[in-house]
Amino acid sequence: MRDLPVPIRDFILSLTDEMLSPAYLFVTENGRLLERGGDLESYGLKDLADDVDVSESVPFLLGVLPLEGKSLFLPHVQTKPEVFADVYVFGREQGTWILLLDSTFETARQQVMQQKLYDSRLKVNELEREGSALYEANAVLEQLVTERTAEMAQIIMQLRRQIAEIERARKVRQES
Amino acid sequence: MIQKKVCMLGTFAVGKTSLVRRFVESIYSDKYHTTVGVKIDKKVVQVDASEIMLMLWDIEGTDTEHELRTSYLRGASGYLLVADGTRQDTLYKALALQTKVTEHLGTIPFLLLINKADLTDQWSIREREMTALREKGWEVIQTSAKTGFGVEDAFHSLAKKLAEA
Numbered sequence: 001m002r003d004l005p006v007p008i009r010d011f012i013l014s015l016t017d018e019m020l021s022p023a024y025l026f027v028t029e030n031g032r033l034l035e036r037g038g039d040l041e042s043y044g045l046k047d048l049a050d051d052v053d054v055s056e057s058v059p060f061l062l063g064v065l066p067l068e069g070k071s072l073f074l075p076h077v078q079t080k081p082e083v084f085a086d087v088y089v090f091g092r093e094q095g096t097w098i099l100l101l102d103s104t105f106e107t108a109r110q111q112v113m114q115q116k117l118y119d120s121r122l123k124v125n126e127l128e129r130e131g132s133a134l135y136e137a138n139a140v141l142e143q144l145v146t147e148r149t150a151e152m153a154q155i156i157m158q159l160r161r162q163i164a165e166i167e168r169a170r171k172v173r174q175e176s
Numbered sequence: 177m178i179q180k181k182v183c184m185l186g187t188f189a190v191g192k193t194s195l196v197r198r199f200v201e202s203i204y205s206d207k208y209h210t211t212v213g214v215k216i217d218k219k220v221v222q223v224d225a226s227e228i229m230l231m232l233w234d235i236e237g238t239d240t241e242h243e244l245r246t247s248y249l250r251g252a253s254g255y256l257l258v259a260d261g262t263r264q265d266t267l268y269k270a271l272a273l274q275t276k277v278t279e280h281l282g283t284i285p286f287l288l289l290i291n292k293a294d295l296t297d298q299w300s301i302r303e304r305e306m307t308a309l310r311e312k313g314w315e316v317i318q319t320s321a322k323t324g325f326g327v328e329d330a331f332h333s334l335a336k337k338l339a340e341a
Contacts, residue, residue: 056179059216062231063181063251072247076213076236084213103213111212118188118210118237125263129298 020101027096031055031065034095043100044080060087061098067091076107177220179229180338181251185277186258187269188237191291194321195258196234199331204322211236214248221335228335240269241276249277254285254338256330261290264300285337289330293320
């Protein structure tokens, strides 16, 4: 926060503290807990034992440690019912820091937008499916009409032949 | 107890969350709630004489493999690819996801689940497509989160693969 006067820095820090409920864990490279702090309880993290592999009691850390690369970001991790956190994992010489910042509000906001988007896409899929079913039904109907028309044409021709036959027979009878 | 991280992967609305809820809590809801981020559940599974704790990472559905956040995959021992039998494109997207996961994690155990087996009269994924994948060596299981059909089998089958890996 270069070029920012102390009151502004302090204000930003208090705002962060108020809105993002920061909490942290500090662990060895292999995940043994060295230090913890902040509002861990709000994330459902309590009764963490010192010098024990944290991934045994913190599900989102399973497989994460030792850290590959400099840092890892896990956005919108549900840490307990209705509570989400952005999780930042970053390594320093002394060990690995795990920082949690509350993202419950942002997750809920995104959920509403995403729900609308996906609902509408599912609706489009459904309409496409119905449209294609209608198209197929129409093709079947057209085929039926063609077949019936051919059948009717044959029947009409047959009837005409029969009428001509009857007419011929009637003339023969009249002449005799 | 051995813990194994398992990721649920697939495009949106294929039933990943419903499959986890059916498996972990034996419940199902018809209402669709999209997942944002990741929800983690766990369940102990018995494989032969040993028990494995499956840590199930229900990861938000993506429309394309490019949108998959690979940081969620870190440390995964296996994964379940999920497609919706009534939406053929979800199978193609699952195939693309599988390629991306293999690029990222290498070859690890996985299964392909064709979900919504309670709606087979509306399926657009054909038997021949599933057969072709089985011939490639994939394990393909039909599931229904709604009725529970195939769900236990799917998770147990993956747990068995994880135990053998």
